[in-house]
Amino acid sequence: MIETLSIRNVALIDELELELAPGLNIFTGETGAGKSVILKSIGLVLGERSAADIVREGADFAKVEASVAPDEAHPMWHTDFAFSDVLDAFDVTILSRQIRANGRSRCHINGRLVNLKQLQELGTLLVDIHGQHEHQSLFRTETHLKLLDDFGGNSEARQQIGTVYTQLRALQREAASLADTLAASEREKELLEFEIKELTAANLEEGEDEKLADEAHLLKNAEALRESATLVYRQLDDDGSGTGGFGSPFERLKSAAKELTKLSELDDSLSELRERLESSLYELEDIASQVRYYAETVESNSMRLDEVTDRLALISKLKRRYGNSISEILTYYADAEQKLETLQLGSEKQESLEVEIQKTIQEAQRLCTTLSAKRIHVAKHLSERIEKELRTLGMDKAEFQASVQHIPDEGGPFQIDGKSYAFRSDGMDDVEFLIAPNVGSEARPIVRIASGGEISRIMLALKTVLVQVDEVPTLLFDEIDSGIGGKVADVVGKKLKELSAFSQVICITHLPQIARFADKHFRVEKKVVGERTLITAKPLTSEEQVNEIARMHGGKESKIGLAHARELLSEE
Secondary structure, three states, X not given: OEEEEEEEEEOOEEEEEEEOOOOEEEEEOOOOOOHHHHHHHHHHHOOOOOOHHHEOOOOOEXXXXXXXXXXXXXXXXXXOOOOHHHOOOOOOEXXXXXXXOOOOEEEEEOOEEEOHHHHHHHHHHHEEEEOOOOXXXXXXXXXXXXXXXXXXXXXXXXXXHHHHHHHHHHHHHHHHHHHHHHHHHHHHHHHHHHHHHHHHHHOOOOOHHHHHHHHHHHHHXXXXXXXXXXXXXXXXXXXXXXXXXXXXXXXXXXXXXXXXHHHHHHOHHHHHHHHHHHHHHHHHHHHHHHHHHHHHHOOOOHHHHHHHHHHHHHHHHXXXXXXXXXXXXXXXXXXXXXXXXXXXXXXXXXXXXXXXHHHHHHHHHHHHHHHHHHHHHHHHHHHHXXXXXXXXXXXXXXXXXXXXXXXXXXXXXXXXXXXXXOOEOOEOEEEEEXXXXXXXXXXXXXXXXXXXXXXXXXXXXXXXXXXXOOOOOEEEEOOOOOOOOXXXXXXXXXXXXXXXXXXXXXXXXXXXXXXXXOOEEEXXXXXXXXXXXXXXXXXXXXXXXXXXXXXXXOOOOOHHHHXXXXXXXXXX
């Protein structure tokens, strides 16, 4: 609720401090006394548009400040405001608006500078203005659906749909991101598949290039190697031809060994030399044997040489593409396989996501269809209740309709009877309040009704029906008495009083039948002070209220008028 209202330099107001009651606050005064200026001031601090001419003549700026104290359950504490850091939970919140003579505006919440949109966002949650003003919730069709759901007890179902909507949006974002990634990676996938195929066919082994290089070297020099090995063998062990009859080195060493054996038998000190010579003989015999075998196994193989040369050329080509060594190539090969597997898993994930999206859409459509049917049923009940209230408020012929329509959308996810419909966080429906004020007139959106009095009474009927579910703590009614009187005025007053038990109500009226229900009654006047005309407002005492009610009845100076005023105030 609004606890205090401070107004400085607004139009004809110099400085005005008002303390409002939590119940029904009534503002009265002569026509043209300035009640609309007070109403305009409240609108300014809630973020309504303003003009430089609102600043009192001769002043540099106009300023309006309001202290509000919503309870801890109010939505302002639980909504993700862009300016949530400026709110102090469970404490008084100060809204402030300053408008300079040049038209520039500065807005503050709890002393923190905010922009006008933020002030409007918070103001909309705090005060509902009904009359010819921007803040009236009837003019915001987005509130109609919430009011209908709250009335029908469908808030939990709507929240469930909101959860599914969030899940679907997250899945769709993930799928879109993955699709972009896969599209960008398609060429990479093709290249990886080519490279893996090439490296798989190559079937490289660690160290293979070194072995092949050695083999190629041998194959290229096979003839020279065979000839040299044969010559070595012949030098070590041949039949002695061409050696002058002394035989091969091996034969000579064998002969020398025999002789040294004989000598060692005569002189034991030569035994060690004999053993060393015999050992050398065995070593030379083995060398000769292996050299002969080597010479016999070395062969010239041009076909194998071609194979090895081609293999080495392939390895060289792969090194240029994938790494400087077979080890690096094999590492590249393993990485490429991993990347390709990741891309292939991405394709599988894409298919999985699409299945999940379709399942979520089906669940969403089931929930939305169920809620839509409930809304249509509740809308009929709400319309009947509102029409009943309108009759008591003097709108006997008015027909009210809460219209529930699916939202058409060619690209929407829901398919019903061959048509596509949208899916939003609150379901698949648009809800709009329509009214036909007179017999024979077409039901039209409430926003197109011109009469402020009719709008106020329609909202009063709505608030009366929805009082238990409405979350706006302060209601402001202007022109609610336009075109009514007598019993209807008394009914309006009683309903305002009933509303004030649940919400703070601020009402501007010219009718004593309404004013008599005030918990706090303010009189607005224009006074001439010196050479200036000023607007003032003061809370009335009980006796002053009697005088004001009498004045409103047209008999302030009359004893009968005063008596009638007291009688009116004493009525239940």
